[in-house]
Amino acid sequence: MCPLRIVVDQPADWRPYYPSDDLISAADFLADEPLAPQHDAATHVINLCAGLDYLDTGYYVSLLAQARGQRVLPSVETLNQLSRKTLIDLQLESLTPLLGDLARRGALSGETLTLRVMFGECQDEGLAKLARRLFERLPCPLLEARFSRQTDGWRLSRLKSLPLTSLAADEQDLFATALNRHSRKVWRTPKARRRYRYDLAILIDPQEALPPSNKSALKQFIRAGRRLGIDVSLITRRDAGRLAEFDALFIRETTALDHHTYRMARRAEHEGLVVIDDPRSILRCTNKVYLHALLRAKRIACPDGLLLHRDDFDSLPAKAAELTYPMVLKVPDGAFSRGIVKIESREQLSEEARLLFASSALLLLQEWLPTEYDWRIGVLDGQVLFASRYYMARGHWQIYQHANGKVKSGGFSTHPPHEVPPAVIKAALKATRLIGDGLYGVDLKQIGERVVVIEINDNPNIDAGIEDAVMGTHLYDRIMAVFLERMEARRRARR
Incomplete structure (x- = not known):
């Protein structure tokens, strides 16, 4: 368990709260020369000093903590943003829709509002989302925001x-509770740490x-991690401000670019965490247009197709006249068979394209390749992790069928990698090398001797009873072992 340091100007500043062995004065923290850098580099620092301005005592606390390789809240980058209103405005520009929504619901009244935020929490429940967003954008333990x-x-x-x-008595209670929730390490015994x-x-x-993993799989991840000396915790988007507490982030939520999963991956990477899915993989995998162009440029077999641009809609009938139907029309960021339409005619192409262009400037039109099942090859760190067949939903041409608000899916079978056609394994590994060394699920179709890559998923399903049907608990051990290896490599690098 990583050690924690709570830095205050004077020990007397902590008098309203329970005593803690993690407490240290700013003077002692700045004077401290760690004798064991490999241990010190894993320390989490919460900087509660008053003087956080440039070159003030609190600023030096954060600066020196980062120089030692420690994780500190607030970081020097956050302090620099707080010191310049233009940077604050840029960072918090996305709050405008939330402020408008709060105003419409009557949560904002009068001409001005002052909101005190403690680790992303506040006293007014109606403004809890606003407080959390402020802390996520500018992670600082104690903030005061004024709105007009x-x-x-x-x-x-x-x-x-x-x-x-500066905290009043009732605010001190909230601060203590918020700190406890933010960093449960504060109150743990040394033995537990x-x-x-x-x-x-x-x-x-x-x-x-x-979800990418069912509840049983999540329990297996937790057990596998703890067998290797990794304390595994489940978090949600509300815990974005806590990322600096951890050594690694494993995303088991469906990812998207304009989404908190991507933002949290970027923040975690910035904080020095080992991240799967890393931001680059999310960027490269979640857009089908990008993948289509990438696979074609690198001469990896994929379905024949062409890109359609919204501005070329008037010329679509001429293009459609040369096509052979049926075909498949896709929005760039669809998932679980959503945003994918089977096109049977020129007239249907024009009709469906008009609808889909409302949400995307580009669409991907590909040949229709009917098969009984798709291969899904799981790849981790450049090695095959699992191999499954996902069968089409009964009476449907896709794995998932969305109808009447319900989702139906086909069956599955999982196989040892040596039973998979070598051409399928080869194509999957070749495709993932274009993306990175993370965890991927490559969907492929085999039609006779032809093998084509349909897509690469940065966030593949790993469900208990399906993808682990061959390896059992060893599947989870292997994934956690990769995290362990990378976390130890990061720690060695900090030395």
Whole structure:
């Protein structure tokens, strides 16, 4: 378990709270020369100093912590943003729709509003989402935001860090509770901390209808991690501000670019965490247009197709006249068979393209390749992890059938890699080398001797009872072992 340091200006500043062995004064922290850098590099630092301005004491606490390779909250980057309103405005520009929504619901009243935020929490439940967003965008333990009503709506007029000593009695209670939730390590016994060497977070969405891993698989990941000395915790998007507490992030929620999964992956990578799915893999895999162009450029077999641009809609009938039907029309970022339409005629192509162009400037039109099943080859760190067949839903041409608000899927079978046609394995490994060394699921079709890559998933399903049908618990051990190897490599590099 990684050690924690709570840095305050003076020990007396902590008097309203329970004593903690993790507490250290700013003077002692700055004077401390770690004797064991390999251990110090894993330390988490919470900087509660009052003077966080450039070259002030609190600024040096964050600066020196980062120089030592420690994870500190707030980071120097956050402090630099807080010192410049233009950077704050740029970072918080995305809050405008939320402010408008809060105003419509009557959560914002009067001409000004002052909101105090402690580790992403506040006293007004109606403003909890706003507090969380502020902390996610600018992770600082204590913030005070002032909002003002203007002619075009509510706007942020001031944002500053708060000293610990400025909190009133009721705010002190909230601070203690928020700190406890933010960093449960504060109250753990030394024995519990020594039990695990690393902390890994698994990002999930408990409400997701088709999650990448079912509950049983998540339990297996937790057990496998703990067998290797990794404390595994389940987190949600609400825990974005806690990422610096962990050594690694494993995303088990369906990813997208304009989405919190991508933002959290980027933040975790910036904090120095080992990340699967890493931001680059998300960027490269979630867009079918990008993958189509990439596979064709690298001469990897994929379905024949062409890109359609919204501005060329008027010329679509001429293009459609030369095509052989049926074909498949896809939006770039569809998932689980959504946003994919089978096209039977020129007239249907024009009709469906008009509808789909409303959400995307580019569409991908590909040849229709009917098969009884698709191969899904799981690849991790450049090695085959599992091999499954996903069969088409009964009476349907896709694996998933969405109808009347319900989702039906076909069957599956999982096979030892040596039973998979070598051409399928070869194509899968060749395709993933274009993306990175993360965890991928390559979907392929085999028609006679022809093998084509349909898509590469950065966030492949790993469900208990399906993908682990051959390897059992060893599948989860192998994934956690890759995390362990990478976390240890990061620690060695920090030395």
